Amino acid sequence: MFNYLKKPWVLAILVVVIAISAFFIIPVEKRQYGLSETAMTTDYTGLLPEKIETIHEANNREQLVSIVRQANQDGKKISIAGVQHSQGGHTYYKDGIVIDMKPFNKILNVDQKKKTVTVEAGALISDIQQAVTKKGLALKVSQSLPIFSVGGSLSVNGHGRDIRNGSMASTVQKMTVITPTGTLKTLTKKANQQEMSYYLGGYGLFGIIVDVTLSLTDNEVYAYEPEEVAVSSYETYLKNVLADDSIAMHYARLSVDPEHFLNEMYVMNYKKTGRVAQNAALKEETQIRLSKLGLDLGRQGGKAETLFWNMQKDLFLKKTGKTITRNNAMRSESTFMEYTKKGSVEVLQEFFIPIDAYEEFVAHLKTWLPKDDQHDEVKLHNITLRIVSKDESTQLNYAREPMIAFVLLIQHPSSETGINQAKTYIQKWTDTALAHNGTYYLPYYPYQTTEQFKAAYPQAKHVLDYKLEQDPNEVFVNHFYDNYLQKVAN
Amino acid sequence: MRFLPLIVTVGNALVFPYYIIWLKNVTLTFSLFAWMFALHSFAAALGYQLCVKKSTKSIHWIYAMYALCFIFVGLSSFWTFDYTYATVAVQIVLGFTQGYFRAWHVHQLFYTLHAVSNYLLVGFAMLGLSFIHIVTPQFILFVFGCLLFITFLYATIHHIIRTKKKLAR
Numbered sequence: 063m064f065n066y067l068k069k070p071w072v073l074a075i076l077v078v079v080i081a082i083s084a085f086f087i088i089p090v091e092k093r094q095y096g097l098s099e100t101a102m103t104t105d106y107t108g109l110l111p112e113k114i115e116t117i118h119e120a121n122n123r124e125q126l127v128s129i130v131r132q133a134n135q136d137g138k139k140i141s142i143a144g145v146q147h148s149q150g151g152h153t154y155y156k157d158g159i160v161i162d163m164k165p166f167n168k169i170l171n172v173d174q175k176k177k178t179v180t181v182e183a184g185a186l187i188s189d190i191q192q193a194v195t196k197k198g199l200a201l202k203v204s205q206s207l208p209i210f211s212v213g214g215s216l217s218v219n220g221h222g223r224d225i226r227n228g229s230m231a232s233t234v235q236k237m238t239v240i241t242p243t244g245t246l247k248t249l250t251k252k253a254n255q256q257e258m259s260y261y262l263g264g265y266g267l268f269g270i271i272v273d274v275t276l277s278l279t280d281n282e283v284y285a286y287e288p289e290e291v292a293v294s295s296y297e298t299y300l301k302n303v304l305a306d307d308s309i310a311m312h313y314a315r316l317s318v319d320p321e322h323f324l325n326e327m328y329v330m331n332y333k334k335t336g337r338v339a340q341n342a343a344l345k346e347e348t349q350i351r352l353s354k355l356g357l358d359l360g361r362q363g364g365k366a367e368t369l370f371w372n373m374q375k376d377l378f379l380k381k382t383g384k385t386i387t388r389n390n391a392m393r394s395e396s397t398f399m400e401y402t403k404k405g406s407v408e409v410l411q412e413f414f415i416p417i418d419a420y421e422e423f424v425a426h427l428k429t430w431l432p433k434d435d436q437h438d439e440v441k442l443h444n445i446t447l448r449i450v451s452k453d454e455s456t457q458l459n460y461a462r463e464p465m466i467a468f469v470l471l472i473q474h475p476s477s478e479t480g481i482n483q484a485k486t487y488i489q490k491w492t493d494t495a496l497a498h499n500g501t502y503y504l505p506y507y508p509y510q511t512t513e514q515f516k517a518a519y520p521q522a523k524h525v526l527d528y529k530l531e532q533d534p535n536e537v538f539v540n541h542f543y544d545n546y547l548q549k550v551a552n
Numbered sequence: 553m554r555f556l557p558l559i560v561t562v563g564n565a566l567v568f569p570y571y572i573i574w575l576k577n578v579t580l581t582f583s584l585f586a587w588m589f590a591l592h593s594f595a596a597a598l599g600y601q602l603c604v605k606k607s608t609k610s611i612h613w614i615y616a617m618y619a620l621c622f623i624f625v626g627l628s629s630f631w632t633f634d635y636t637y638a639t640v641a642v643q644i645v646l647g648f649t650q651g652y653f654r655a656w657h658v659h660q661l662f663y664t665l666h667a668v669s670n671y672l673l674v675g676f677a678m679l680g681l682s683f684i685h686i687v688t689p690q691f692i693l694f695v696f697g698c699l700l701f702i703t704f705l706y707a708t709i710h711h712i713i714r715t716k717k718k719l720a721r
Contacts, residue, residue: 068597081591
């Protein structure tokens, strides 16, 4: 047997088999981030490490009220953290107290008749999905990934693939909050919409969201309808999609590979089948390594990125006719996207552009964006397009009319020089967006200037004034407050 | 010429700890680290068997393969692509090369002399390297790669001259 193994052709086969297997055991990395009292605290990107003083795990309402009142008395600062997927230090502050909401995660009630769910703010979207799918229900709006906490999603006013029901904040019927001075309050959409609009999309600066009641809808079954669309006709195409009530969800991808740069796109429509899934199973992440292998191929840039784009497009177009439940459509995979290369980081940016300005915006981007960024320090890996309806539920509102969200995945070095290069690049994106009456999203690293923030959010000064009125001791603070909101005072 | 193999054996032993540090960083988990070693070993066995079968006389191209591997690893921090996948290829080439070289080396008359010199040189050189703290493992691997490339050029030129002389006779 052993002699047989020594034959060169047997050894050659062994080498090939082990080499192929090694490709598949290349680990899916996990970013090291989170809260710590002894080491530096960071959020998902790790770009803003900070030393905090204390972490309080949220247990009950009385404890939370007591922490807030004590902080007011002692002149301490409080930040609120969920799963910390925001990327700009929104969940901690230098020498401050962090309230970790993750343990505060009970599903309090699912009302099948009224189609609502009441949950504690630390619960994950996936926890809600598990509770409501058994009753044939699904969230009315949620991000497309189920890994975020409810409190976090509402504080950043998350949005997803749904094109009919606005952002997540607009589905809040009732919420319990703790004000910056330590008063437990219940707010309802009917009676307190104005007050709620500061907590929702308020980035944790107006107090603690304790629990919320969210609207649900039927866990409908949708048929995938992928299609390749010409970039120049997307505006018209999208208007037809919005006019077609049988389409419940929609998103698109725009090419960023050198060969088709901003010249190709495909869309995915989720068409109603008229069926509702009762107690349908939730999908789990599968083929993570294979997906990661594909994404890593795209990350190489150049021809590999083109190959990845073509493969991805073919895979999507092959989904035609297959079906998916609403819960599962709001439950995309995310583990394969992990990226932990030393000295480099992948970050998100989002720009919201009015639907009618889409073509002009893309044409404007083409005038300055490099077609091939393989050898650049700042690389654009992906553009996903989402649709957000006009938002009237939040003060720091990013969609003053129906908008197309350009969700960008950008890689850049984590060195100071690399961050500065990314700043220049992202500020140019922001200027382009602002030139077309666009806005940008705020849960990310503060690459933008104060002037750009003021231009995108003219209501910011009013929001700051209200904040100082409600929180005169400035107890609820975070890096977002320092880097953006506080700066509009001048 | 007969001392060139000594550069390979001593150099390999010297850079081995640095290569291990690099490999551990790249592979992220012990499982993958171990699989990479398995791959190296099987490739070495294949290289050994092929060399024995061919009873090769000239191995100057082996120096080039070695050099490419170490230069690649030495420059890895500059690559824009994710070199975890490329490491699979490096392990195969390096394993194959080491097996092939060893099969050739043990059949040379000067092997016994080299073996003793190898141990002595590695011992002294390691002591010397212990005083160097300001360079990265990649830098040392890169320097060794360059040295091997020079060795390859020297061996190739030597091989060409010798072949021409033989033909002239």
